[in-house]
Amino acid sequence: MRKLCVFAVASVGVLVLAGCGSTGGSDTGGDATGPIELFQLTEVQSATTSLPMTETSAKAAVAQINAAGGINGRKLVLTTCNEAGDPNTAIKCAQQAVQDQKFVAMVGGFSLFGPQVNPITEAGKIANIGLDAVTPNDGQSMANFVFDLGVPGYSAMPAVARKYLNATKAASFLLDSAAAASIDSYFKSGAERAGVQIVKTVNVPVDAVDYTQFVAQAEDAGAEVILSGMSVNNNLALWKALESSGSKLKTVMSDGGVSQSLIDQAGKNATEGNYTVNGIPSTEASNPTGKAYREAMAAYAPDEKVIAGVGMRAWLSVHLFAEVAKKIDGPVTRESVLRAMSAVSDMKFYWIDALSFDKPGPLAEYPRIASTLCFPSKITDGKYQPLDAFDPFARQ
């Protein structure tokens, strides 16, 4: 018994001493000749959010780039990790990206748990390129390189309502969630800039069954338009409530809260004349970016039915990585990619004439968001009809 205790105490002592040692990581590069490994952290499938097209789209870009010779002769390989709507799994995915030194960058990301993930990627010094800025923290973390407006894009919605619907009074619909407060602040700041008054803020409970009462609240307050910061599932319920109550109110929604499939489900009556706002161009073939994306998807995944902005963003992020990585002088490693991304200056990238990450972006609070252009669309005859892009943060 005594020996056991002595052994145990000694073991613990040794371990404590060992624990005081450095835990810093050692090598951080990939092999100079083998494939270039990329990592994608996204919501492939969960009860709340399923975006399998983000994985497909990123892989379509990988296939495209490899077909064109890869990065200076080196093929790209993409590993996707599904955070499955669970913060612990998201952390595990981020840890995997950081711990496994073969991954030189993260691309095409979509995470609901940015505040938990970003500190890890920042500490691991791995560039997270082209992620969807779903939370405010995504636009602030120094390891992130965001080329679309992301969540601050909610600020554009009042301006769209003013410009296309002549609305000066709006009701904002927010789902009771952690994001509600920040979305509300974006609506308010955007409304102030656009000369729109938010006459009613409706906080929709997560377990709301019938949205008719909320539509009635908006109408009673004198709203001329509804700005919705809610998710896809809730927006369908809103459209149905508008239709069933015979309301004339139109909606402006984030593109992330709408999809072609949703429009098809809701029907033309419910969706006609409503608007969406996106931080990247429409996926319609009428614009060059959308056209290129569609062609890539048709080649890689001809059976893929969902062609959506969130997929196109993932596809674009891989291309952005490729363009930057091709110009790296020397081995493509985690450090060299991070350095190169941080040095991007006035680069022409699809619709962005001068993409720069060497200085903070236009939004002081979100320095990692490089572009503030937004792309509204009108839903006409069950289809997206792209409208002119504009910058909601530009001085009027």
Add this chain to the structure above:
Amino acid sequence: MSDILFYGLLGFGPGAVIGLLALGLVVIYRGTGVLNLAHTSQACLGAYVYYLATLSWPPVPALVLAVLSAAVSGVLVQLLVMRPLRTASPLTKIIGAVGVLVVIQSALLVGFGSESRNVPSVLPTGPVPLWDGRSIGVDRLLLVVIGIVVTLGLWLLYKKTVFGAVVAAVAENPLAGAALGHDAGRIALGNWFLGGALAGLAGALIAPISGLSLVSFVSLLVPVLAAALGGGLISFPLTMVGGLAVGVARAEATAHIDLSGVGTMVTFALLVILMIVRGQAIPSRGFVGFRMPSLGTGRIRPPWVLVAVAVALLLVWSVFTPAWNMAALTSLLLALPMLSVVVVTGYAGQLSLAQFALAGVGAVVAVEVAVRIDLPFPVLLLVGGLGALPVGYLLALTARRMRGASLAILTLGFNVLLFETLFIRTDVVTVQSPTIFGVDLAALIDPRRYLTLVIVITALFALAIANLRRSQSGRRLIAVRGNERAAASIGISVNGAKTTAFLISSFVAAVGGVLIAFRSTAVTYTNFAILDSVNQLAWSVIGGVGFIAGPLIGTTLAGGGIANQIIAAVYSDQFHWLPLLAGLILLVMIIINPDGFVAVAKETTGHLRRRRRPVSAEVRPAPSRKAAPPPRARRALELRGVGITFGAVEVLRDVSLRVEPGTVHGLIGPNGAGKTTLLDVISGFARPQTGSVRLGDTALDRLPAWRRSRSGIGRSFQSLELFDDLTVYDNIRLAAEADVRANALRDAVWPRNTELSAVAWDAIRLLELEDVLGSRIPELSYGKRHLVAIARALAMDADVILLDEPAAGLDVHETEELRTLIRRLADQHGVAILLIEHDVDLVMSVSDTVTALNFGRVIAGGAPQHVRTHPEVVAAYLGEETAEPENAR
């Protein structure tokens, strides 16, 4: 005013839907006693079947198919899950329902994804004009009509038909029902079929209004539970009223109060009000409590704990890769708050679904303090732990009035309220990475240091909880868990014990929550989501909530934990069917091991140990060496004019009697005379409308049962009401230590070993219980259990002992011993004894005075012989001797 009317009207539609869902929940609960947390997911299943069917069929046949599908799902749940769990604890059945929820949701996710779907309505749609240009959908009004019709139908079915009567009978007493030829299993099948059908109907009616998605149905659970509670989980009309009330209240609140989360607050407020109105204090006579999960002994050898910690640290620092360390950290961070479940549910028997929410409270408190004041991390842990105590106290207050399913519902509602009003409302907070003595514990890249801290804290809490288990405080918790009435009768404050359990568990959970929060420098509280909380509890139940190792093992199965890591190593970490597989595993494990994995392992290893090495004679606690205390002056018990009425029935009327110290007072009378009720009045379990009860000069009328017990009233019960989870020794020790002040904090650090009093040893010897002191109650014969019940009553060294049919089930020898004991207690120890017995010879031979009751009145009183020959007593109870019939020879 027209606004209020209008929004109230708008609330009826959703309220009817909530009521319809709640009706199905009540059908299942009424018929089977199961709180079906999977009910709304069955509704979701029905909705998806309806959606699929409408792609090819018209809405009406699609609706029929949806209803039938959901009904069949109910039958399958009963056959495959609930029937195997029929003898399991209510908590295990709840977790079984959670497993069903996970399986259904995961299967639907695999089949349909999370995308929303538009579903055509079976009801006519279109606006119905109201006033001032307003309108309401005609389908919303029809929903109310449907809800009322279904309610009426159910009411008629259960009130006016044989089926309803049989359901009520079997639910009350399955054994008695079986004796009358009613198969409880078939009755349960019928109720699950009907409940499932109602879920399918509700799902098919909701989906066209709200759109069809997985998330929307699960989130309806709490409003549905609130409505079900409105009907007390029994009344169909009141359940529908409850649903309508929830719908209207939420509509009015969200329309007129500009406050985020007001809908949820209103739902929760209604839930609390309903629970307070319908809650019940001490269970009434005959209630012996639900079966609870098996318990560990709390015997831990600290050297082995030290070795385990050392081995764990060796693995962490020298063997595991970072991925494995992350997985271990995730599992342990979930396990630590769930150790609180061992205390509050395992030991104290309180079905709390709010433990993980308490962890969140601790996290919020610690983080808010951390961003304002620079404190060392260990102090923050303490601050977080203490910060959750007020919330734990609130939960304890609710637990005083409700138990079982009701308490589970309320704590779930608490969970929802905390999440909706506090956790998701808090912005991301950036904190400094935690340090201890200057060592940075940040777990962002390398979790080893943080994991080391978590391992050490977990080990410390495990030791503390084990100490609690073995201590006087722990015994009191277990007594309350086993039988609240009996616990109160031996001087245990049931409310006090529950409060202790909730406070301790709140602290443990909250410290765990702080550790979860500070794992990252950017803190959000999404970890404490409602379904995640229930999932962590589910894993803990699988491990075994009565055992400290239970949550430690169970939570390895949680997402991102060790089980995930094993699957990733063996197969792939991108296995999309993993949630479905996890749900199935949850169900299989809980069916095979209702008491948890640790219970099975313990039984197996115990088996193997006994086979390898025969068990030596059981070590029995040595009798106390303390001399018996000198006899003290005892007080007399006096009742004056006691009268009590239950409803319209007058059970006791103007009963007066006096029991002097050192005497035995017999109480006889036919069944239903009010004898046991009189004991209930004396011991505080029934409040008389008239009269008084005094012990010496002390009026007992305002004192609760446990205080009367400590004042000097001891009691045995007709139905024994022993503590099955404790040994004979501990049953008696609990009574003997009633006057010893328990200190849970001290017990957690250094449990005190209280000895039995000389009086208790006296009773043990006289009742020949020495050989069974180490046995658990279920291992004893009925006769032996009776003796234990008597010994427990005697061990309190009370001034007055109330014995309720102590000779029932005893053989002649044991009865003789009992007679000797009773006289000895009176003659030698000066105790006053009030004895109820149907063994007239025993009563008459051992009593100094006898009182006879009939129809609640005293019909005779005095010396035994006088009462025995009293004409009224003879007529009502004893009967007359008759001549032997001629043909009997």
